[in-house]
Amino acid sequence: MILFPEWLVAWVPSLLVAGIGLGIAPILSRHNGWMRAAFMLLAAFFSVRYLVWRLTETVAPIGFTLDALASWSFALIEAATVISSLSAFLILSRHRARSGDADANLPWVEKVAPSVAVVVATYNEEWSVLERTLAGALASEYRNKTIHVLDDGRREWLRERCAELGVEHVTRPDNDHGKAGNINHFLRELRRRGEEPDFVAVLDADFVPHRDFFTRTLALFADETIGLVQTPQHFFNPDPIQHNLGISRSYPDEQRFFFDYMQPARDGWDIAVCCGTSSIVRWTALEAIGDFPTSSVTEDYMLTSVLKMKGYSTAYLNEPLSEGLAPEGLKEYITQRSRWCLGLMQIVRSPAGPFSTEPLRFRDRWSVLDSCLYWLTTFPFKIACIVYPLLYWYLGVTVVDAPLYEVISYFGPYYLATMVFLNFVSIGMFVPIVNDISQLVGAWEISRSAITGLIKPHGHAFKVTMKGGDRDRIVIQWPIMRRFLAAFILTVGGLLIGLTSDYLFDAHAGEGKIVILFWTLYNLLVLAGTMLVCIELPRTASILRSNPEQVEVLVDGESRRVWLTDIHAEALRLRGLALPVGKAFTCFVPGVGEISAEVTLSLNAAVDARITLTAAQREDLIEKLHTQTGAPGTAGVAAAGLGAGLLRRLIAGTVR
Numbered sequence: 001m002i003l004f005p006e007w008l009v010a011w012v013p014s015l016l017v018a019g020i021g022l023g024i025a026p027i028l029s030r031h032n033g034w035m036r037a038a039f040m041l042l043a044a045f046f047s048v049r050y051l052v053w054r055l056t057e058t059v060a061p062i063g064f065t066l067d068a069l070a071s072w073s074f075a076l077i078e079a080a081t082v083i084s085s086l087s088a089f090l091i092l093s094r095h096r097a098r099s100g101d102a103d104a105n106l107p108w109v110e111k112v113a114p115s116v117a118v119v120v121a122t123y124n125e126e127w128s129v130l131e132r133t134l135a136g137a138l139a140s141e142y143r144n145k146t147i148h149v150l151d152d153g154r155r156e157w158l159r160e161r162c163a164e165l166g167v168e169h170v171t172r173p174d175n176d177h178g179k180a181g182n183i184n185h186f187l188r189e190l191r192r193r194g195e196e197p198d199f200v201a202v203l204d205a206d207f208v209p210h211r212d213f214f215t216r217t218l219a220l221f222a223d224e225t226i227g228l229v230q231t232p233q234h235f236f237n238p239d240p241i242q243h244n245l246g247i248s249r250s251y252p253d254e255q256r257f258f259f260d261y262m263q264p265a266r267d268g269w270d271i272a273v274c275c276g277t278s279s280i281v282r283w284t285a286l287e288a289i290g291d292f293p294t295s296s297v298t299e300d301y302m303l304t305s306v307l308k309m310k311g312y313s314t315a316y317l318n319e320p321l322s323e324g325l326a327p328e329g330l331k332e333y334i335t336q337r338s339r340w341c342l343g344l345m346q347i348v349r350s351p352a353g354p355f356s357t358e359p360l361r362f363r364d365r366w367s368v369l370d371s372c373l374y375w376l377t378t379f380p381f382k383i384a385c386i387v388y389p390l391l392y393w394y395l396g397v398t399v400v401d402a403p404l405y406e407v408i409s410y411f412g413p414y415y416l417a418t419m420v421f422l423n424f425v426s427i428g429m430f431v432p433i434v435n436d437i438s439q440l441v442g443a444w445e446i447s448r449s450a451i452t453g454l455i456k457p458h459g460h461a462f463k464v465t466m467k468g469g470d471r472d473r474i475v476i477q478w479p480i481m482r483r484f485l486a487a488f489i490l491t492v493g494g495l496l497i498g499l500t501s502d503y504l505f506d507a508h509a510g511e512g513k514i515v516i517l518f519w520t521l522y523n524l525l526v527l528a529g530t531m532l533v534c535i536e537l538p539r540t541a542s543i544l545r546s547n548p549e550q551v552e553v554l555v556d557g558e559s560r561r562v563w564l565t566d567i568h569a570e571a572l573r574l575r576g577l578a579l580p581v582g583k584a585f586t587c588f589v590p591g592v593g594e595i596s597a598e599v600t601l602s603l604n605a606a607v608d609a610r611i612t613l614t615a616a617q618r619e620d621l622i623e624k625l626h627t628q629t630g631a632p633g634t635a636g637v638a639a640a641g642l643g644a645g646l647l648r649r650l651i652a653g654t655v656r
Contacts, residue, residue, distance in 0.1 A: 011408060013412065014409075016413070030425050033094065047417070049414065050410045054075055058400050084376075087369075087373060094265055099317070102219040103219075114198035114221070116146075117148060118137050121183055129206045130205050137203065141212060147167040152182050207322050212321065227281060228282070228304065230272060230274050230316050232320065235255075240327065241533055252634045252635060301347060305368065320632075331480070338449040340375075345375070347368055375449075379439060389494075428636065433526055434642070484534065551587055554585060562577045563576050570611065572597065576606075578605045581600065583599045598610050
């Protein structure tokens with residue numbers, strides 16, 4: 001009988017999972033329900049196997065010791081995270097696509113032509129932001145609609161602009177209940193006038209509907225049990241993670257996983273949720289529930305649960321039918337996600353929560369509980385992963401007591417199976433380090449919102465996510481960065497102490513010292529990347545387009561053909577043209593016309609230029625950029641570009 005060394009046997013499960021991921025998964029269809037279920041079971045098996053091992057073999061004996069406190073607290077945090085992941089795995093085992101239903105029901109839309117009230121709630125957005133949304137709504141191919149700007153900023157200049165465009169400007173005497181209160185005030189006004197529409201479409205002030213937004217979404221309402229149709233949110237500018245890491249064209253925005261993969265999976269279970277903007281709700285459904293709920297700052301998510309109580313479902317149409325502005329600043333990015341977290345905790349404590357006595361199906365309760373677990377576990381766990389290794393380096397506390405071969409045998413296949421499953425259902429969206437950075441950067445604020453929301457669900461002011469503004473210089477977000485800088489310094493200091501002293505990093509630590517060393521080095525990479533995100537780079541052109549367009553440029557009477565790679569209302573970017581800063585030229589853009597431009601940046605046969613547009617050209621450009629069929633931004637991960645972008649960013653520091 002041949003006996004293999006323990007360390008060699010320990011690699012077998014990981015090699016098996018890696019073989020499945022590399023050799024089998026790429027040739028299978030992620031839309032096949034049986035295949036999704038099989039990969040889900042693979043990930044679930046190794047997750048449970050790992051969790052049992054962690055709780056039975058790697059924790060310190062129970063007692064009043066620092067080792068026991070640290071070991072068990074971290075294990076329980078990790079266990080809650082694994083349970084949350086198992087819930088997400090189960091949801092992702094299904095998938096539903098409704099485009100076929102929309103195609104089949106288009107004749108119904110043409111025949112009935114239901115009326116739609118389009119509401120755009122606004123508070124302090126600039127005209128350059130609102131202009132896009134209104135131009136897109138006006139350019140829609142669907143005609144039986146009215147457009148209403150609900151202005152909680154009560155701005156006279158906006159009333160005048162709305163009058164020029166022929167859309168209604170509505171104000172109210174107070175700002176009670178934020179966005180939901182603003183919309184409800186207008187719904188009451190419609191009833192008072194006797195102008196009840198068939199449907200209400202909700203657009204954020206920075207979201208532009210495509211030409212076919214209304215026809216495609218309305219088609220699903222041929223099914224009278226559907227109370228609300230939600231569509232994905234796509235973004236035409238990079239979010240702070242993409243932009244500040246220099247990976248805008250090789251890594252999708254942070255919300256792509258949820259909108260492109262989690263929502264269709266939720267729809268497969270009939271638990272898709274409303275996400276506010278780019279949604280349409282049936283008027284009779286709103287009347288049945290007494291308009292938009294106001295007991296949560298995320299009234300959109302709660303709207304789904306309240307509609308379910310009255311027998312209405314939420315349908316998800318996974319088509320790029322609108323596009324908007326992602327938060328450009330890191331503070332705004334974190335504020336937005338903290339608000340989502342707080343709102344979800346308010347829902348948990350509400351009559352629409354998982355423990356409510358209201359008539360909710362088990363799966364609807366599970367839906368809210370799954371989201372609650374995500375916010376309560378994911379972000380505290382990221383903080384714990386940074387903090388707990390420090391206990392070893394400075395206090396000699398062993399958090400995970402296990403030989404290396406067992407870590408390889410249990411953690412290795414668990415981590416790989418999770419990656420295989422998530423990347424199978426999402427076409428490679430799960431990228432280590434980058435994924436950790438995106439979660440760690442706002443982990444402190446989000447964790448605080450989660451705990452605060454559960455303990456004290458009410459009495460919190462609605463915080464608006466600021467959009468637009470001047471972002472033409474480097475800004476270091478020191479209040480956010482300093483905690484990561486402190487963690488980085490402490491980690492490096494602890495590592496140096498351990499490696500240069502026999503006090504901790506000696507034979508008494510056993511093989512666990514290799515685990516803690518790897519864990520520490522990984523944390524340093526994540527912390528370094530997170531600090532880079534806190535260094536906000538200037539934004540010149542901000543529209544992400546995957547396909548450059550060839551245009552004609554006239555310079556000193558000479559015509560040239562170059563590539564237009566970026567353009568917005570104030571600037572454009574050209575490739576294949578070398579001109580000095582300050583040089584004036586003319587650019588002919590299809591669909592917009594002749595544009596006067598002046599070079600502001602010239603580098604390697606590429607230029608950025610300031611442009612001047614007429615009012616008509618601004619409208620034409622908005623229609624060209626934002627109302628056509630298709631998705632802006634980056635849809636998937638480009639591994640080579642991602643690696644190159646991160647490397648350039650690390651080397652360049654704050655210089656782009």
